[in-house]
Amino acid sequence: MSRILSGIRPTGGLHIGNYLGAVKQWVELSQEPDSECFFMIADYHALLSFRETPLDQATYDLLAWELASGLDPNQVTLFVQSFIPAHTELAWIFNALATVPELSRMTQYKDLIAHGLEQPSSALLTYPLLQAADILLYKADFVPVGEDQVQHIELTRTIARRFNKQVGIEIFPEPKPRLTDGGYILSLHDPTKKMSKSMPQGALLLEDDEATLRAKISKAVTDTGLDQAEMPDMSQSNETLSLEEKALLYQHMSPGVRNLFILLEQTTTDPHIVNVLLENYKTHTLQYRDLKAALADSVVPFILPLQEKYQEIRSDESRLQTILREGSAKAEEIANQTLQEAKRAFHLAS
Ligand code: AQP
Numbered sequence: 001m002s003r004i005l006s007g008i009r010p011t012g013g014l015h016i017g018n019y020l021g022a023v024k025q026w027v028e029l030s031q032e033p034d035s036e037c038f039f040m041i042a043d044y045h046a047l048l049s050f051r052e053t054p055l056d057q058a059t060y061d062l063l064a065w066e067l068a069s070g071l072d073p074n075q076v077t078l079f080v081q082s083f084i085p086a087h088t089e090l091a092w093i094f095n096a097l098a099t100v101p102e103l104s105r106m107t108q109y110k111d112l113i114a115h116g117l118e119q120p121s122s123a124l125l126t127y128p129l130l131q132a133a134d135i136l137l138y139k140a141d142f143v144p145v146g147e148d149q150v151q152h153i154e155l156t157r158t159i160a161r162r163f164n165k166q167v168g169i170e171i172f173p174e175p176k177p178r179l180t181d182g183g184y185i186l187s188l189h190d191p192t193k194k195m196s197k198s199m200p201q202g203a204l205l206l207e208d209d210e211a212t213l214r215a216k217i218s219k220a221v222t223d224t225g226l227d228q229a230e231m232p233d234m235s236q237s238n239e240t241l242s243l244e245e246k247a248l249l250y251q252h253m254s255p256g257v258r259n260l261f262i263l264l265e266q267t268t269t270d271p272h273i274v275n276v277l278l279e280n281y282k283t284h285t286l287q288y289r290d291l292k293a294a295l296a297d298s299v300v301p302f303i304l305p306l307q308e309k310y311q312e313i314r315s316d317e318s319r320l321q322t323i324l325r326e327g328s329a330k331a332e333e334i335a336n337q338t339l340q341e342a343k344r345a346f347h348l349a350s
Helices: 015-029 053-068 084-094 100-104 109-114 122-136 148-167 210-216 228-231 243-252 255-267 272-283 286-315 319-344
Strands: 002-008 037-039 077-080 142-145 178-181
Touching: 002 015, 002 122, 002 319, 015 037, 015 053, 015 142, 015 255, 015 286, 037 319, 053 077, 053 286, 053 319, 077 319, 084 122, 084 148, 084 319, 100 109, 100 122, 100 210, 109 122, 109 148, 122 148, 148 178, 210 228, 210 286, 243 272, 255 272, 255 286, 272 286
Parallel strands: 002 037, 002 142, 037 077, 142 178
Antiparallel strands: none
């Protein structure tokens, strides 16, 4: 049995990147035999970001999207981080094991400072230790994450080793990152950045109506078209592109165009359309408006049924509260057991 733990911060409306890069893959993981999944709503981590929606409402919204996407509370444990004090308690012990220089070396922290953040909160520096506690309390084997989180999982492994060495008992197993398939979906507005909840103008939000989705796609940044002229000369047009040819074309595309193709591939029910448009790209005859029209026609029927399920689920807030209370109670039992083991190993009086 493999134990899997992952989480999302309730920082705003979920976008298609969160869905394809996290929630959809969680549903698949939860259906794998021998997997035991814990999915956390990371509300304490959300404190570090700007939020428009109050946290409690954003928590219910996020749970409703998770259920609408197919997560089954009878199969997986869905819980709220702040319901379980063991997370912050263990994080405090880890604060005593980590050094300020090693936390300051975390790329995400360094990037924020490099981008001019002058007064970082102490939580911004230490939140990877709360992440370590989130994971180690459940002795997770695998943590599905995006690339930018791999360094934090490495830190979690270091903390686990350091703790075990200090107490002389193997309390914490070292978790492994499990990279989410397909990499990041990029912002439609600025394809040098990933699609993010905090930049909704470049994000296809699961809550956007059809007109908004179509408008965002039609305004998506592509390129000036000049790149196509420099494309390597490839073999003549044929019915189906080989995987190598496709990879070469994707390599050649500007990030914005590649992003639109990736979104199309991941949402369409008609793989033929992707091949036709790739062929057009290859032969320098692709009109980006055709690519955008195909993407809009694919994304709208992909998202609207999710919205219908979401509306129904979200309207019953007391059911959502019950799911979170029950899931959190189940998670808390495991978390408390691990915390007690850790405290005993540290010779804290009980
Ligand atoms: N653009 C993306 N493409 C694919 N996967 C993505 N994820 C986030 N953005 C993309 C995955 O979604 C999960 C939730 O992440 P999170 O909410 O905890 O933090 P985040 O990565 O900071 O998400 P956002 O959307 O960018 O939110 P804000 O704007 O609040 O920072 C993770 O599994 C992540 O990999």
